Amino acid sequence: MDKQRDFVLRTIEERGVKFVRLWFTDVVGTLKSVAITPAEVEGAFAEGLGFDGSAIEGFTRAYEADMLALPDPSTFQILPWRGEIDPTARMFCDISTPDGQPSLSDPRNVLKRALAKAADRGFSFYTHPEIEFYLLKSSKLKNGAPEPVDSAGFFDNVPGGTAHDFRRRSVRMLEDLGISVEFSHHEAGPGQNEIDLRYADALTTADNIMTFRTVVKEVAIEQGVYATFMPKPLSGHPGSGMHTHMSLFEGDTNAFYDPSGHYQLSKIGKQFVAGLLRHAPEITAVTNQFVNSYKRLWGGDEAPSFVTWGHNNRSALVRVPLYKPGKGQSARVEYRAMDSAANPYLAFSLLLAAGLKGIEEGYELPPEAEDNVWELSDAERRALGYEPLPASLDRAVSLMEDSELVAETLGERVFNYVLLNKRREWKAYRAQVTPYELESNLEIL
């Protein structure tokens, strides 16, 4: 840590950094930023930066004003999009109470606690997200709908297209920020793109996702377009998911890998998947946290609506991908429900907790789903025991409310804030009279 602090202060001097942005994430997953001058950085390391704690708890609490943001020097990066004119850097922060105890309401702390719990059992948790998003001409609507920048499809190479430049520029910026990109391509929807981040430990990945969203937004502004991570911006086209690959390591060994296992999946891997499946409905309010999320989840197009697992089954909630022979270290499972608007800190915490629960309690993995679950009838699904994921935010919040797993993992305070926030959102949504209702009802009723 101290070496990193040295490095930070030295770099600030050498590069003539003018502002340092201290980043942290509120419960909903919105990035918050406080800019300080280089002269304040040293003090921020030593004592933290005081700020109004209600900022981090969504908008649920107006009191408990004093919190401290403690920058994590290992996350220091110069922000590339500010250019060299007014060099600006950023660091992620941990939040603590004035007496120095980690704040229980800090999502980053929630994930740290979850990781520490896994570490107590000898596991480290790695994730790798595939982040989808839409590029629109602007945030303004045209004829009541967003207008994508192109109309290309999956993996299409659009000559001279915005999307191509856009991805190239974004990937470059991400690499400048020390974030490795695995893959990037055009997705199925018009203007929809996907960028996959490389494997990293879950905390780094969560930090990276927050940075990623900012980078993508910044590049879009730079190129005169608009980027959105909204789960389902266009009703006729696929939503933006964040399929997340996960693995547990015991020391240097991938705990999911067993060359003799079915799909080379170890017993631990199977139990982890069983845990994900068993607890999927109750964690959905976090992995898919907006009203809009459920329009993606239940809109077909490869978004999983039922609690199933499969091997090469793109309708399954959890997929066990094929690994190249001899690549046991890359053994992993993919959770396909989460969307690009989730709070990655909280979502990863819950995925990890659900999986670990499966290991602890020795859950049995149910049989694999080999059919396209979407094409089955309700009765068939019932017969096969495929539970649905919650169909609305309201339902998801109710399921979450009864979940000890979620309460324990998030901690009582964050748990409470999430519930409050989401109920408020549902209530506001329900109060809407939508164009759909007007169109289909007004004239006939």
Place this chain on the structure above:
Amino acid sequence: MTRAPSTLTELARLGFAELGETSERLGELDAPDLVPYFASAANPDQALRLLMGLRAVASDHLIPLLADTEAAGRLVRVLGASEGLASFLARHPEQLDALLEPLGAPPTAADYSDDLEAAVEGLSGEAAWVALRIRYRRHLTRLAAWDLEHADPILALDRVAAALADVAGAALDASLLVARRDAPFPPDQIAATKLAIIGMGKAGARELNYVSDVDVIFVGEGSEGLADDRAVEIATRLAMLTMRGIHELATEPSLWEVDANLRPEGKDGALVRTLESHVAYYERWAKGWEFQALLKARPLAGDVELGERYVAAISPMVWSSASREGFVESVQRMRERVTEHIPASEVDVQLKLGPGGLRDVEFTIQLLQLVHGQSDPRVRQRDTLSALVALADEGYIGRVEAAEFGQDYRFLRLLEHRLQLSRLRRTHLMPTDLEALRILARATGLATNADDLAEQWQRTKHAVRRLHERLFYRPLLSAVAALPEDGLSLTSEQAVARLAAIGFRDPRGALNHIAALTGGVSRRATIQRNLLPVMLQWFAEGADPDYGLLAFRKLSEDLGEAYWFLRMLRDSSGAAQRLTSVLSGSRFVGALFERIPEAAAWLENEDELRPRPLEQLLEETRATIARHADDEDAAASALRTARRREILRLALAGIVGTITIGELGHGLSDITTAVLTGALAIAHRYGDGIEFGIIAMGRYGGAELGFGSDADVMYVYRPAGASDEEAQQRAEQIVHALSRLTEDLRIPLDLDIGLRPEGKNGAIVRSLESYRAYYARWSLTWEAQALLRARGVVGDAPLLDAFEELADEVRYPASISEQDVREVKRIKARVENERLPQAADPARHLKLGRGSLSDVEWFVQLLQLQHGARVPGLRTTSTLEALAAAETEGFVDAADAGRLRDAWILASRARSAMTLWTAKTSDVLPTDHQQLEGVARLLEYPPGSASRFEDDYLRVTRLARQVFERRFYGDSRPGSRR
């Protein structure tokens, strides 16, 4: 077979244990002159066995030694004390001549260096390492032999420890010499690279063990035009090679670990830095504990001039660290490291880390050095023993203590030395078997048998455990009072620094209190001078040390020379410790003590910390009333005093933990009953024409009062001779008199009549018939519900019985309509919405909040209304009893009942704890961490648990709320809930 040289008895007297075998071996050895020397061996059997072994492999080298009885004696002692050195001699019998010549005092550091460098002359690589290690061990053999020659080795300890550090430094020098020869760089650049090896820890302090890691820091620098960064590169390689020369695997085993992890940034940091880089690091980042490590830094090997510059640059920073921010936390962290987790199986055998171990001594001395060395260069010693002497010389600690603890420290170190010497292994564990202890006793010369040694060790540990108090706290007093002991003269600045270091927020204020408590020549001052040091330590461990000390001062001034108080402080450390913990944990108690200081006596006696039974309270009340029969005010005042006294008793009991929350509720209700009994006896005289009764309602009725609760009551009367109108008038007079007689501004007794019929608009007192008529005509469910906890407590018994009979009809109806049940639920929902103060967080409200008291109570009360008529167990005013009955009857399953019970108990306890902590009543769980911490401590959480307590509370009540919603409101989920 030659004759046995000695009888078995003689052998036993010499200290042999394996007598038969010994007899045979001695016969084989055939050197009768040698036999007596075995008496001076720690383990004669081992000495003889190893000697025979040596003779078998290296007879030639052994012959000259055996010919010289002095030399042979040395050998026998070494073999008897150290298997490790024996195996060295077996590997290299040519080194046996090391013991041939008489031994003087250990050589100087320079002599050691010269000799070790000579040993590696012209060698490189592994050959050099082997030669170096053999020569080192040769010196070690001679040093051990010299050490073992002393009849009282404690006297040699300081010099042995210093010589061990010197020879370790010499080994590093020699290894560096080899490294310079071997490093793959141009020779002129190597020559221009300066490398200083700074000794830290015990090596730095010249108080090394026989076998321990040698802590070092490397400083590199270029000279003769060599740039610093190149020099650091070369120096890094040199440092690595130097370390390998000492501890890398080779044909001669490694010496010890060279540990460079105390360097800036620890394992992750650069192995070698320039002096500037070190300074920059410490200026910027170093933590308190890093400075503690630097306290012992000394140029150990390599470039001495550079090393001196390093020390000169760093030491001012060491000595200003006590004034840095966060020093208190660092000290606490250091303290934690002292008491850090050691396996339970080792606690009793740890020489170093266990309670009363070496770490205890070192921690205390270093803390004192850091606190006072800041302004006083005279106490800036590196090694423990010199520091102890200097601290005593300068008056920071008592001379007698310093001498005692010097002795204790040497005692422990000697045990450690001998244990390590035995196998040449790093160990701090005392042996447990008697034979090994016997050998250790012989090796140290401290005792002749296992039991004596064990007993001495226990005694020493016990003394060391008290060391911190005697060295750290006791001298604080000298800052404000002349102590009869020798030499102590702390200034008030010095004392303030010490007090701040242990967590007093207002150290100057604290010092004033100490001055007031210990000043003067009174017996009290004398006793407090003796006791305060340890009490200060206890206060410092409490939630609010400053308040605790202030309250103690007030108490002590109130009690003056009271014999029992002084005796209690002096003789009963348990009571004194309890006193500090209640005073530093509760303002409520502190304030009450001001009124009733004599209550301190109860802390000595658990029986006094039990609630007194109601009969006994009533007995006292009757006596009080009789005594003051013609003076109402005097009687009321006596009742008030008794009430405060009993409340204080329960507060103390609650903090000390001698009563449960259930007993507390009963106790406080009984106290209220006793006061009301007395007041009514004054206000309502026999023959005044009416019968009068007080009905306890709410938590009072349920005997569930907490500190600071109101007492809910209703009043009832029945004419007995007086006309209806007179009777009503008479009753109202009594009610007014009751309020007046029970008034207490300090600990208010609020008689709340809000639960009476018609609530705020109702008459303050009614006749029994009026109640009957009212309930018959108007009874609303909420009134029936309120009556569930009605309990006649004070007044004319027949009237109370009659009232309860009437209440039973109302509160336990034969059947309750679906509509009424719905009404109860609706009112509850409305109350949740309306009663909660504006902007209050429902999750934190202890009374009306989510899953807290009122949820549980309403849940139970609805069951009582529904089933009370049929189920006798439900006919109780107690929430917990009714809940238990509901569980027994199967109205609620065990898991749900458990959640409700947990929440009710935790909320009740938290509420009482908050009143105790702040002396104010509040129904909202604080958000401020310091407040939470104080409450958590009263709920018996360990220090630093504010967040954990908060999380526990929120979890327990959330679970209760789930049960409540499911079972009270029913399964349907309202769209928006709180």
